Amino acid sequence: MTDAQRRPLLQIIVASTRPGRVGEPIARWFGDYAREYEAFDVEIVDLADVALPMFAEPEHPRFARYTLDSTKAFSATIARADAFAIVFPEYNHSYNAALKNALDHLNQEWARKPVALVSYGGVAAGARAAEALIPVLVGLQMVVAGTVPIPFAGQRVSGEGEARTFEPAPETEAGAKAALDGLGSWLEILGLRGAR
Numbered sequence: 001m002t003d004a005q006r007r008p009l010l011q012i013i014v015a016s017t018r019p020g021r022v023g024e025p026i027a028r029w030f031g032d033y034a035r036e037y038e039a040f041d042v043e044i045v046d047l048a049d050v051a052l053p054m055f056a057e058p059e060h061p062r063f064a065r066y067t068l069d070s071t072k073a074f075s076a077t078i079a080r081a082d083a084f085a086i087v088f089p090e091y092n093h094s095y096n097a098a099l100k101n102a103l104d105h106l107n108q109e110w111a112r113k114p115v116a117l118v119s120y121g122g123v124a125a126g127a128r129a130a131e132a133l134i135p136v137l138v139g140l141q142m143v144v145a146g147t148v149p150i151p152f153a154g155q156r157v158s159g160e161g162e163a164r165t166f167e168p169a170p171e172t173e174a175g176a177k178a179a180l181d182g183l184g185s186w187l188e189i190l191g192l193r194g195a196r
């Protein structure tokens with residue numbers, strides 16, 4: 001397959017790292033939905049598996065002079081993405097600390113790539129977390145291509161363990177489609193479709 005034929009790689013970042021997180025089945029649903037959309041190659045990047053230490057690099061990440069194997073591995077993972085969907089919870093009216101730690105670890109690996117924000121929580125659907133996250137993404141020169149706010153997400157997860165499934169409301173599914181449309185549009189605008 002030539003570069004021109006290659007689909008853009010969409011990475012779905014699972015931001016919550018706690019046992020029993022609802023973020024994991026939500027991310028699996030979004031991944032399945034994105035695969036059926038058929039415009040992207042899809043990869044799940046689970047921050048619980050990545051298991052970064054609290055940021056401990058001596059230099060600013062923009063220089064990419066990483067000293068830790070964990071940072072080097074995470075850099076290689078994020079560098080290969082063309083676009084992202086970040087699936088993240090609202091914790092204390094903001095987004096979760098593991099996500100900030102992951103974002104802070106890198107710099108150019110995130111830059112100039114479109115991102116969809118799949119937020120969730122209680123009645124506020126993670127909207128406050130999304131509003132807090134957007135300036136951070138701007139600082140990393142990322143482009144927000146869409147938002148998918150999911151209210152009372154935990155009530156839509158059923159089953160046990162790895163068999164848990166997330167059942168989206170019709171408006172959530174419509175939001176996912178709009179977000180994927182937005183990612184595709186931004187990839188065209190940024191001139192990246194199939195080019196990297």
Ligand SMILES: Cc1cc2nc3c(=O)[nH]c(=O)nc-3n(C[C@H](O)[C@H](O)[C@H](O)COP(=O)(O)O)c2cc1C
Pocket residue numbers: 016017018020021022023024089090091092093094120121122123124125126154
């Ligand atoms: C530390 C903590 C703080 C929370 N703060 C909020 C909050 O401010 N707003 C909200 O809507 N839900 C809040 N919640 C509820 C979470 O959104 C809900 O538990 C969700 O399932 C967490 O995502 P996770 O299961 O993927 O970790 C909080 C949960 C935790 C654990």
